[in-house]
Structure formats: structure tokens, C-alpha cells
Amino acid sequence: PKIIFQEADGTRIEVEAPVGKTIMEAARDSNVPGIDADCGGALACATCHCYFSDDQIGMLPAKSASEEDMINFANAEVKDGSRLSCQISITQDMDGWVVQVPDTQ
Numbered sequence: 001p002k003i004i005f006q007e008a009d010g011t012r013i014e015v016e017a018p019v020g021k022t023i024m025e026a027a028r029d030s031n032v033p034g035i036d037a038d039c040g041g042a043l044a045c046a047t048c049h050c051y052f053s054d055d056q057i058g059m060l061p062a063k064s065a066s067e068e069d070m071i072n073f074a075n076a077e078v079k080d081g082s083r084l085s086c087q088i089s090i091t092q093d094m095d096g097w098v099v100q101v102p103d104t105q
């Protein structure tokens with residue numbers, strides 16, 4: 001599938017997002033600006049924070065307690081659609097998703 005990352009300034013970057021990788025890995029592998037992922041997916045940094053739409057959130061597995069804890073360390077505003085993208089595995093039905101990148105990490 002392809003996932004489109006929308007930067008805070010509105011720029012859209014479409015990346016190849018292999019099933020089984022995480023959304024953070026797809027962004028990192030394509031050098032998407034604004035997804036820092038400092039801890040490499042270990043749920044220890046909150047710099048892979050992204051915003052998802054209500055529809056997308058409805059299709060995702062719920063946050064683990066540790067993701068819930070760590071997301072509170074995000075530098076950008078935490079909203080209803082906030083998730084840590086290293087905790088979200090890519091599935092085929094995500095093709096065409098637009099994922100919002102926060103203005104800071």
C-alpha cells in the first residue's frame with residue numbers, strides 16, 4: 001500500500017508502505033521529515049507521533065497502556081487522533097491513507 005504523510009505546512013509525501021512494517025518505519029525508510037523516531041520503535045521517545053483521522057482511528061487496534069503513557073511526552077499537542085506511529089503495523093487496507101505529521105516532535 002501507499003501512505004501519504006501530510007506535513008504541518010501541507011506538503012504531502014507519498015511513500016511505499018510494506019505490509020508488516022510499522023508506519024514509523026515506512027516514514028523513516030523514505031526520509032519523511034518530521035518523523036524523528038529517536039528510539040527506533042522501542043516506545044521510549046514519542047518522536048514518531050502522528051495524527052490520524054477519526055475513521056482511521058476506528059480501524060486501528062487500541063493503544064496499549066505503554067503507548068498511552070508515552071504519548072503524553074509528545075512535544076506537539078496530543079489530540080484524539082494522536083498515535084505513536086511505531087506502534088502501528090501497516091495493513092493492506094491503509095492504502096491511500098493520509099497521515100498528519102505534527103508541527104514538532
Ligand code: FES
Nearest residue numbers: 041045046048086
Ligand atoms: Fe520512539 Fe515510536 S519511535 S516511541
